[in-house]
Amino acid sequence: MIAATHPVSPEEVMALADGELSGAEASSVAAYIAECAECASLAAQLSATSATFAKWTVSEAPARLEEAVRSAADQNAHGRKPGRPAHNASLSIRNWKLWAIGGSGALAGVLILVAFEVSMRYYDDHAVTHHQIAASVQQDSGAENSALPAPPPAAAPARESFADVVGQSDKKVAPAQGLAMPDLAAPSSRAQKSEALEARSTAPPPRIAEPIAPMIAHSVSLTVQVRDRTASRTTLEALLTRHRGYAAQLTVNTAEGSQRSLQGSLRVPDADLAAAIAEMRALGRVETETQSGEEVTQQHADLVARLQNSREAERRLRELLSQHTGRIEDVLQVEEEISRVRGEIEQMEADQKVLEHRVDFATIDLQLTEEYRERLGGQSASVPMQIRNALVAGLRHGASTLLGMLLFLEEALPTALIWLAILAVPGLLLWRRYRRIRAKI
Amino acid sequence: MDETVPAGRITTGDTIPVNEATPEATWQSEPRESDEELMVAFAAGKTDAFTTLFTRYKNPLFGFFRRRVADAAQAEELTQETFIAVLRSAPRYQPSALFRTFLYAIALRILHAHRRKAAFRATFLGERPVDLEPANHSDPVVELIMRDAVGRLDRIDREVLLLREFEKLSYAEIAELLKLPLNTVRSRLFRARTALHDLLGAPAPSRTSNAPATEVRA
Secondary structure: OOHHHOOOOHHHHHHHHOOOOOHHHHHHHHHHHHHOHHHHHHHHHHHHHHHHHOOOOOOOOOHHHHHHHHHHHHHHHOOOOOOOOOOOHHHOOOOHHHHHHHHHHHHHHHHHHHHHHHHHHHHHHHHHHHHHHHHHHHHHHHHHHOOOOOOOOOHHHHHHHHHHHHOOOOOOOOOOOEOOOOOOOOOOOHHHHHHHHHHHHHOOOOOOOOOOOOOEEEEEEEEEEEOOHHHHHHHHHHHHHHOOOEEEEEEEEOOOOOOOEEEEEEEEEHHHHHHHHHHHHOOOEEEEEEEEEEEOHHHHHHHHHHHHHHHHHHHHHHHHHHHOOOOHHHHHHHHHHHHHHHHHHHHHHHHHHHHHHHHHEEEEEEEEEEOOOOOOOOOOOOHHHHHHHHHHHHHHHHHHHHHHHHHHHHHHHHHHHHHHHHHHHHHHHHHHHHHHHHHHO | OOOOOOOOOOOOOOOOOOOOOOHHHHHHHOOOOOHHHHHHHHHOOOHHHHHHHHHHHHHHHHHHHHHHOOOHHHHHHHHHHHHHHHHHHHHHOOOOOOHHHHHHHHHHHHHHHHHHHHHHHHHHHOOOOOOOOOOOOOOHHHHHHHHHHHHOOOHHHHHHHHHHHOOOOOHHHHHHHHOOOHHHHHHHHHHHHHHHHHHOOOOOOOOOOOOOOOOOOO
């Protein structure tokens, strides 16, 4: 029979049987059912189904449930939070699957870390090899273009060569080149090196270039945060006096409402550099430290050679002037030439002194910043200005935060997309499996 | 049947066979405090009130879980967890809601969480769900047949049917618990009963529903 032919729906018949219809509606539906045999049959069938279904009985709650709940109620009555029932065996430590999955995860993590470390080492080695190749190429070309020997490429060969030349194999030799911490015991023999260079420049050029000790101008940049800037300055001055150093430049900032700081360019004897730096580090907490060494051997040798040539030229010009007579124009021209050469010699002597001073005295760019202490009162800026400044600072920080997020997204997005592509298929399969099981339970 | 219907919600038109009488059924003839009054009293500090509520609802609630979870131990654990949740949430109980609705709402939430965890463990840890375990004092054949028939129903249809047939909730209460429109509850219940009738081997009613079951999920 077509449902539409009945004035009441099957759901209404069922609702009447369930007592879910109100008085008037219930009376009307009941009256119709009394007349319609089909609807009465439907109501009877529904009731029979419910009766059959009601045969599904289950046991009573076990007695231990009552004990457990009573115990929880007692805890609750005494103000203690009742605990949750014990978890089932799936989370037990005896569950070997949990251990297996956890162990596999840990192993995978370790493998990823090891792979990352290995790849980074490979990358570093690769980079070092490239640097070495580039350095050797540069060195080869330098040796070809210059009459003087190129600086040794590494510390070990330099030590050996220098020992052979000077005959002081027990002496320490400075590292060859680069940013390594200088060995500060050896380079003090700058005078010997200078003499050797001068002797070398006057002597006939050897057929095989002999390596000489490198001249390195060391410079250190150090930023230290100190608790008390005044006390640190006193200590710093004592330190300079003790090491026979001096301050080439010193700037002190004591502005109100900001960190008090001291910034200076200090010069200390190269031999005392390590000790001086160690004492400066002890002034407070080191924030940044940079060390560098500039190889000036070739520059110095060139300067010495040119100086020697100029002196020789000056000597010959003077001899020419004293031994030969001629026209007054020629004499004036020679004197003018002597004056020019003399000027060059003085300039080169000054350059040589500066260069040697840079080698003899290392440069330390030191910045001492005091821990900032906020003080009550004494606000220099007016309230509106502070509000404006805070607003500007807030906008600046907001903009930098947005920019940082954008940059992070730009940086992380490709990697995230790769991982997404890798994990999408297994994730989708797991999700489908989960949905399938979830529908069954 | 070991359960009783605690709060008198069975109407005169209910033709579903009433469960067997239990000791708790004698309450029906004695003047007694309502569930809501007991819950308010418990929230005010009367622990005896909770004991009474527990006595009234321990078997219905255990039956609620026992019919939905195959493992008896898990059903017991979930029952315990539900009562503990009632203990914890007593200070927040508002008497405007029926205690029975309040209790089964908690039970349904705990049941869903349990099913979610079980599905997760089955998906990712490869655990097999606990095999069907016939309850004591019940016919194992009947239980297996019922579980099998109920398991074939749509999940929401099944829940509507169980809440109506065994928890004796009204259509309005079921709609509130499952967050479904009242008409949807009615049509789904009819569909579930018809399907159950077919599954249990009896001929289907000749009249079929003309109301489409609207798929509204919470």
